[in-house]
Every structure is written in structure tokens, then in C-alpha cells.
Amino acid sequence: MQLRLPSSVSEAQRCLAEGAVPIGGATLVWAGWQRDGFPEQAVSLRDLPEANAFGPEELGGAVPLHRVDATVPEALHRAASGVGTGAVRRAATVGGNIVGSTLRCLLPAALVLDARATVLTADGVYETDLAELVAKRHVLLALRWRTPLASGYRKLPGEAGGPPPLVVAVAVHRDGGDGPGTVRVAVRDGYEVLGDSAPCRADAEHVLRDLETMTAASLPAPARDALRHEIVDVLARAAA
Structure with a gap:
């Protein structure tokens, strides 16, 4: 296999x-290639400056997860620090985590940040939303977002060999005008990631009631409890 950089x-x-297969960090594809056969050529973006962007409101697709620190919002930092060993x-x-993984541990955090994706195709570079990024499995050059007032991320303990651990993420955003702002939430339940939003209110229970008419109503009790805890915490920090 020829690795192109x-x-x-x-x-x-x-x-x-020319048909090169994106390799990401190779943590997921290598075992499959050993089992099914290696492609003739693969491509890594580790030497591409645009894919190594790093700052308070941007994160390149080729950035290793161990480099994702407190420079970025807390939800994204905690999501990256909780992946594997x-x-x-x-x-x-x-x-690789958002596009190439079935777990997509960073996706709930990216959703609550209302992140946009800059993607690379054989025909060019353009910006799109996370839904298209995941559905079409584009090559991710970078994520960009607006800094929230506060954000949080919680991964519940999982059973060895069982389904993926439940994950909840929350962020509070200031709106452009004089509005109350927006609370964005996302939940990974099994392999499915759900996202929603509601107007920001001082009382967390009012936010939860708004969400109950949408995504939260369909969640199992442990997910609703974890979401309630994270909303209360993030709203308190946003108000402070």
C-alpha cells in the first residue's frame, strides 16, 4: 500500500x-484492512496545514485527540479526553472519530456547539453541516463554531462488551439580538445521536419541559436524568 501525504x-x-482512501489516524481502518486486504493507496492529511488548524473556535480534522485541550470549549475537550486510552x-x-467511527464520541459535542464542517472532495472544498458530513462521510478539513457561554459533556459508565456508553452534551449560546439565547443538547443513545435546542431560561426545569415536547421525551430515564443534571450545571455556569 502506498501512503500519500x-x-x-x-x-x-x-x-x-486518483482513488486514495482516507486513513485518518488508522485506529479503526487498520484491523479491517488486515482482515479484508489493503487498498492500493491511502491518503493522510497529517501534513496538510488546513487540517491541523487549532484554536478557540476551530479544530482541524487531522488533529490527534490528545491535543484537544482546554483551548476549545469544555464539551469538546471532555469528549476528546474520554476516548479510549x-x-x-x-x-x-x-x-476519524466523527466521520470514520461508528461511536462518534465527538459528534454530540460538535452538535451542541452548532459547528460547521469544511470538507474536502475530489472536486473542491466547501462548508456544510454535520448531518451532511456524517451521512456522506466526507473528508473533514476542519470544524468551526462560535464560542458558547458555557458547555458540558457527560459520558455515563458502560458495560464491557455492551452497547456504547450513554453520552449527553449541552451548550448555551447567546443570540445575536436581545433574545434569551439558546440551549443546545445532544445525546448519544446506542449508536444513534440526537440533537435539539430550546430557548434559554433561568429555570432549568422550564428548559427541560420545552425539550420534553421534542427529543427528550423519547429518551430512556437514565438519559433524561443525565441531561437534566448537565443542563442545570451548564445554565448555572452560563449565568455566572
Whole structure:
């Protein structure tokens, strides 16, 4: 297998056009390739500057998870720090986790940040939402978002060999005008990730009642309890 390491967007596009398979951090694809056979060529974005962006409101797709620190909002930092072992986090990448993984541990955090994705295809680079990113399994160049007033992320304990642990994420955003702002929530229940939003209120129970008419009503009791706890905490920190 030939591993290609483009250092420019145009070179990366050419790799995709010539059939190179995105490798991400290789933490997920390697075992499958060993079982099913290796592609003729693969492409990694680790040398591409646009895929290594890192700042308070942006995160490149090739950034390893162990580098995702308190520079970014708390929800995203906690999501990355809770993935696998230290060895896995040193290899796994943001793009590989969101696009290449069935667990998508970072996706709930990205959803509550209302992040947008800059994606790379053989035909060009463009911005899209997370739904299209995941559905079409695009190559992720970078995520970008607006800094929330506060955010949080909670992963409940899971059983060894059982379904993926339940995850809840919450963020409070200030609206552009004089409105009350918005509370965004996301839940990973099994392999499904649900996202929703409600107007921000001082009383967490009012926010929960608004969400009960939408996503939260369909959640199991442990998920509703975890979501309530995280909403209360994040609203308190946003008010402070």
C-alpha cells in the first residue's frame, strides 16, 4: 500500500481523485484492512496545514485527540479526553472519530456547539453541516463554531462488551439580538445521536419541559436524568 501525504489542498484533491482512501489516524481502518486486504493507496492529511488548524473556535480534522485541550470549549475537550486510552488518543484524529467511527464520541459535542464542517472532495472544498458530513462521510478539513457561554459533556459508565456508553452534551449560546439565547443538547443513545435546542431560561426545569415536547421525551430515564443534571450545571455556569 502506498501512503500519500499531501501538503496542499490541491494535492489532497488529486489524491482523492486518483482513488486514495482516507486513513485518518488508522485506529479503526487498520484491523479491517488486515482482515479484508489493503487498498492500493491511502491518503493522510497529517501534513496538510488546513487540517491541523487549532484554536478557540476551530479544530482541524487531522488533529490527534490528545491535543484537544482546554483551548476549545469544555464539551469538546471532555469528549476528546474520554476516548479510549492514551495510546488511542495519540493516534486517533478528530475527523476519524466523527466521520470514520461508528461511536462518534465527538459528534454530540460538535452538535451542541452548532459547528460547521469544511470538507474536502475530489472536486473542491466547501462548508456544510454535520448531518451532511456524517451521512456522506466526507473528508473533514476542519470544524468551526462560535464560542458558547458555557458547555458540558457527560459520558455515563458502560458495560464491557455492551452497547456504547450513554453520552449527553449541552451548550448555551447567546443570540445575536436581545433574545434569551439558546440551549443546545445532544445525546448519544446506542449508536444513534440526537440533537435539539430550546430557548434559554433561568429555570432549568422550564428548559427541560420545552425539550420534553421534542427529543427528550423519547429518551430512556437514565438519559433524561443525565441531561437534566448537565443542563442545570451548564445554565448555572452560563449565568455566572
